[in-house]
Structures are given as structure tokens and as C-alpha cells.
Amino acid sequence: MGEKDTSASIEATITGLVLEYALHAPADRPLRPEMSLREEIGLDSFSLVSLMLRLGEEFNVDLAEESTRLGINLEEISTFGDLVRLGRTFSGIAG
Numbered sequence: 001m002g003e004k005d006t007s008a009s010i011e012a013t014i015t016g017l018v019l020e021y022a023l024h025a026p027a028d029r030p031l032r033p034e035m036s037l038r039e040e041i042g043l044d045s046f047s048l049v050s051l052m053l054r055l056g057e058e059f060n061v062d063l064a065e066e067s068t069r070l071g072i073n074l075e076e077i078s079t080f081g082d083l084v085r086l087g088r089t090f091s092g093i094a095g
Helices: 003-021 045-058 063-070 080-094
Strands: none
Touching (some): 003 080, 045 063
């Protein structure tokens, strides 16, 4: 699978997870990178934590350990694009 295919697959996986946890799924498709996870997609704190844990499971990484090792502040993940970039980073570790 090429890099573009892998990237699209990661984005599709993250989109599915985001929509699973969204309290009010946005009508916009595809989800835009600048969309706020809280305001526009409707993830509350509990949903966001659950989503992050699932993301770690999906990419087979310990989210807390790897984010600390890589200097990523998970509290700064606020948009769909941030989440996709995080998924791409973690897929590179797992893969």
C-alpha cells in the first residue's frame, strides 16, 4: 500500500472513531482538518479521553508513554486535523 493510501486509511479510521464518539455528528463530510473536536464535532471530555484510548489501541501504542516520549501534549489536540496528524505519527511508530 502506498503512502497516500496509508494516509487515507488512517484518516478514514480516525473519522470512523470520531463519528462513533461524537455527541452530535456534523453534517459536513468529509470532516475538515480545522473542525474543532469540542465545538463543531461535539466531543465532551469523557468522549475525547475514550477516543484517545481507542486511537492508541487502533495503532497499538501506549498513548501516554509515546506522547511523552515524542513531546506531544495530548491536551493540545483540539481539531480533527490534530487528531489525524497524531494518528499518522502513531501509525509510523506501530508500523
